[in-house]
Amino acid sequence: MQTAKLYGIEHVKFGKSVDIAFERFQAAFKEKPDLVFGIVGEELAFEKEVMFDLSKATRPMIIYLKSRSIERMDFYSPMLKEELQKFLVFLVTPKEELKKEPQEHLMILGIRNINVGHIKSAEERVGLGAVDDLKLYESSLENFNQTLDNVLENKEVDYLDLQFNVSNIFESLTNRHQELLKLTVLKRYDQVTFAHILNVSVLSIFFASKLGLPREEVLEIGIAALFHDIGKTHVSRKIIKKTDKLTDEEFEAVKGHTVFGAEILLKYVDTLGQLPVLAAFEHHLKSGFQGYPKMPYPRKPHLGSAIIGVCDIYDALSARRSYKTSMPPLVVYGILLKEKEKLHFPELVDDFFKIMGVFPIGTLVVLSDSRIGVVRLQYEGDIFFPQVEVVYPADKREVLNLKGNTAGLKIEKSLDPFVEGQPYVSLI
Numbered sequence: 223m224q225t226a227k228l229y230g231i232e233h234v235k236f237g238k239s240v241d242i243a244f245e246r247f248q249a250a251f252k253e254k255p256d257l258v259f260g261i262v263g264e265e266l267a268f269e270k271e272v273m274f275d276l277s278k279a280t281r282p283m284i285i286y287l288k289s290r291s292i293e294r295m296d297f298y299s300p301m302l303k304e305e306l307q308k309f310l311v312f313l314v315t316p317k318e319e320l321k322k323e324p325q326e327h328l329m330i331l332g333i334r335n336i337n338v339g340h341i342k343s344a345e346e347r348v349g350l351g352a353v354d355d356l357k358l359y360e361s362s363l364e365n366f367n368q369t370l371d372n373v374l375e376n377k378e379v380d381y382l383d384l385q386f387n388v389s390n391i392f393e394s395l396t397n398r399h400q401e402l403l404k405l406t407v408l409k410r411y412d413q414v415t416f417a418h419i420l421n422v423s424v425l426s427i428f429f430a431s432k433l434g435l436p437r438e439e440v441l442e443i444g445i446a447a448l449f450h451d452i453g454k455t456h457v458s459r460k461i462i463k464k465t466d467k468l469t470d471e472e473f474e475a476v477k478g479h480t481v482f483g484a485e486i487l488l489k490y491v492d493t494l495g496q497l498p499v500l501a502a503f504e505h506h507l508k509s510g511f512q513g514y515p516k517m518p519y520p521r522k523p524h525l526g527s528a529i530i531g532v533c534d535i536y537d538a539l540s541a542r543r544s545y546k547t548s549m550p551p552l553v554v555y556g557i558l559l560k561e562k563e564k565l566h567f568p569e570l571v572d573d574f575f576k577i578m579g580v581f582p583i584g585t586l587v588v589l590s591d592s593r594i595g596v597v598r599l600q601y602e603g604d605i606f607f608p609q610v611e612v613v614y615p616a617d618k619r620e621v622l623n624l625k626g627n628t629a630g631l632k633i634e635k636s637l638d639p640f641v642e643g644q645p646y647v648s649l650i
């Protein structure tokens with residue numbers, strides 16, 4: 223399923239995976255002519271045994287299957303290789319293209335030796351899509367967390383698994399990107415570097431895909447973004463956590479995270495590819511020898527590094543850290559516009575705001591008629607005029623499309639949900 227999703231069903235790698243899977247099924251059928259897999263809660267079960275020890279590895283797949291209403295799979299001997307292949311193709315076909323019940327589809331495809339059971343009750347299905355996309359996203363992040371630990375402990379990394387996780391993040395994003403972008407806003411409120419790299423990765427994936435880069439490149443960028451600050455693990459915690467202004471010496475130490483990061487990731491070129499190394503090394507480079515690390519010659523970064531670089535500055539500015547309240551979106555916008563001239567790809571800053579809008583989804587704003595609302599939807603290209611839901615005063619609640627509204631309403635300013643916006647948070 224992973225190879226089908228990542229390489230497409232025409233690719234030789236998919237063919238090989240089917241061969242391997244089929245061989246394993248053949249071997250298993252020798253012991254038992256019918257193999258029944260089920261989903262219990264969020265665990266995989268074989269026959270009646272719940273495979274708790276496989277939990278971490280299988281969860282993204284389980285949630286994926288559940289999001290497609292599949293909670294049971296039966297395989298019977300003599301299953302043909304062709305049936306297995308068709309079944310896998312069916313599993314990776316976009317949900318929207320499947321109009322019938324899963325089992326009905328299998329019949330149409332001529333698959334006789336595989337049955338699927340689906341989630342039956344109507345209540346269970348309500349809202350399943352949204353919840354499961356979020357769950358899929360979260361469990362993929364959890365698995366990514368594990369991979370990150372492995373890299374830090376010099377252990378093996380399963381690249382296919384990592385790609386699968388990032389592609390799940392990617393998929394949840396394309397299905398419900400507006401919802402999930404909200405999550406990146408929420409995650410800003412905890413103060414861990416981890417939240418930062420996840421934000422940057424989610425932003426980079428979204429940004430790169432909106433820029434129209436091919437899927438494989440978007441995935442590579444997403445993975446590279448997840449590792450862009452890995453070098454910070456080699457910089458003293460005291461400095462990373464310091465809330466006051468850094469001394470020159472301390473700042474020099476922080477700059478080292480680019481080189482450290484590249485060194486760590488060089489060991490993983492075979493599995494992770496070159497982009498993570500480049501991105502770790504280049505994401506703070508600026509034109510004309512500004513930025514860091516200091517280079518002996520001018521170096522133009524890879525486009526992927528530049529995309530990650532823009533998302534990195536954006537997140538660093540917007541994030542609420544323990545020692546400062548978050549910067550208002552308009553200020554962030556202003557700073558990035560100034561910063562733009564120093565970048566190797568200045569046009570990326572314009573593209574970024576064209577896609578994201580100046581006021582991210584979930585931002586509390588004051589409108590020009592003094593009403594208070596929350597940003598719900600962005601219109602690409604209309605960076606100052608998103609859709610806003612008015613939440614205060616209570617009798618003036620409504621959903622407004624600021625884009626082209628006849629009353630000439632606009633956003634006056636944003637409110638910090640921890641300071642002046644706090645009384646309105648419960649209304650969102």
Ligand SMILES: [Fe+2]
Nearest residue numbers: 450451505506
């Ligand atoms: Fe960095």
Ligand SMILES: [Fe+2]
Nearest residue numbers: 418450451534
């Ligand atoms: Fe960063």
